[in-house]
Amino acid sequence: MARNIFDLTGKVALVTGASSGLGAQFAKTLAEFGADVAILARRVERLEEVKKEIEDKGGKCYALRCDVSASQNIKDAVEDIIKHYGRIDILINNAGVGGNAPAEEQTDEEWLKVIDTNLNAVYYFAREVGKEMIKNKYGKIVNVGSIHSNAGMLPLSISAYCTSKGGVQMLTKQLAAEWAKHGITVNAIAPSYFESEMTASVGEDEGFLKLIQVYCPMGRFGKPEELDGALIYLASDASNFTTGQTLSVDGGWLAI
Ligand code: NAP
Numbered sequence: 001m002a003r004n005i006f007d008l009t010g011k012v013a014l015v016t017g018a019s020s021g022l023g024a025q026f027a028k029t030l031a032e033f034g035a036d037v038a039i040l041a042r043r044v045e046r047l048e049e050v051k052k053e054i055e056d057k058g059g060k061c062y063a064l065r066c067d068v069s070a071s072q073n074i075k076d077a078v079e080d081i082i083k084h085y086g087r088i089d090i091l092i093n094n095a096g097v098g099g100n101a102p103a104e105e106q107t108d109e110e111w112l113k114v115i116d117t118n119l120n121a122v123y124y125f126a127r128e129v130g131k132e133m134i135k136n137k138y139g140k141i142v143n144v145g146s147i148h149s150n151a152g153m154l155p156l157s158i159s160a161y162c163t164s165k166g167g168v169q170m171l172t173k174q175l176a177a178e179w180a181k182h183g184i185t186v187n188a189i190a191p192s193y194f195e196s197e198m199t200a201s202v203g204e205d206e207g208f209l210k211l212i213q214v215y216c217p218m219g220r221f222g223k224p225e226e227l228d229g230a231l232i233y234l235a236s237d238a239s240n241f242t243t244g245q246t247l248s249v250d251g252g253w254l255a256i
Contacts, residue, residue: 005238009034012085013235014078016068016125017095019046021196022144025224026092026231031059033232035090038081040066068095068121069113078128087136090235091129093122093143093168098198103159111160118164119171126175130184139184141175142234143168145246147192147253153215165190169246176244185243187234192250194222218251 013030017023019041027039031054039047039061047063054061062084066077081088099114101107122143133139148162149169169188176186193199193212202208203221213219230249233239248254 006232006236007034011035011089012087013090014038014081014088015092017041018050019043022224023094024050029228036060038062040064040077042067069116071124074124075128088129088132090140093125099160100157102157114160114164119167122168133184134182137183140235141186143172143188145169145188145190147190147250149190173244188246189230190246190248192216192253216251216253
């Protein structure tokens with residue numbers, strides 16, 4: 001029988017922002033590969049739908065409400081999950097928001113909402129879960145960046161979003177360096193535009209779809225399941241000697 005280096009049986013995985021979009025897909029895929037999952041977000045009823053789908057297929061899922069924009073909520077949620085499962089082996093730092101405001105007019109609130117959710121929460125989760133992973137001498141952290149970790153885009157007004165995702169990429173590198181000695185890998189996935197609630201409005205905009213044809217050699221939005229391979233590679237022992245990397249899944253966006 002062939003070895004299965006992607007098997008996640010017996011592992012506990014936490015996915016933040018799993019009530020919709022990519023996070024919901026990540027949680028279902030991790031469960032499909034054998035992990036017991038914990039999912040969190042603000043919309044509890046949507047989390048319950050994801051939980052039911054996982055459990056209907058025989059998986060284990062623990063769902064809890066958490067607003068990731070405050071670090072105390074993150075501390076409490078991590079404690080709660082560790083109480084429930086005993087440990088966390090895999091952290092998928094996915095919760096995020098978009099932001100669309102011309103840089104010269106953006107308010108402090110608009111800026112901070114994006115930075116708190118997309119960057120600060122990623123660090124707070126890594127810190128709280130990282131402490132546990134260090135004790136266990138094992139961990140897989142997968143942060144969700146973006147093509148906007150590396151490049152801006154016109155005519156959009158996304159300075160806060162680009163800054164947050166650029167920060168995620170750099171945080172990924174430094175955490176990888178600091179925690180390599182503890183048996184923890186820290187990597188990121190950088191998607192281009194994928195179908196989700198966040199992109200629903202631009203996904204129907206003819207002008208934006210034309211723009212995608214210019215920016216993206218494959219000329220289309222990605223489908224959430226097209227991230228499964230990158231996710232499972234970075235969350236499993238298949239990637240044990242890979243750390244600090246940002247893996248672009250972008251239809252060739254950053255190739256041109
Ligand atoms: P989405 O469907 O809008 O999902 C965003 C998720 O984040 C939801 O589950 C939402 O849950 C959660 N979230 C947002 N603010 C939160 C908060 N304060 N506390 C807790 N949870 C919060 O969008 P998506 O496209 O799947 O985005 C997921 C991640 O992928 C984000 O980091 C995004 O930047 C990144 N990304 C997306 C694309 C794309 O094209 N779709 C491309 C590159 C990167 P609640 O609203 O229930 O709290």
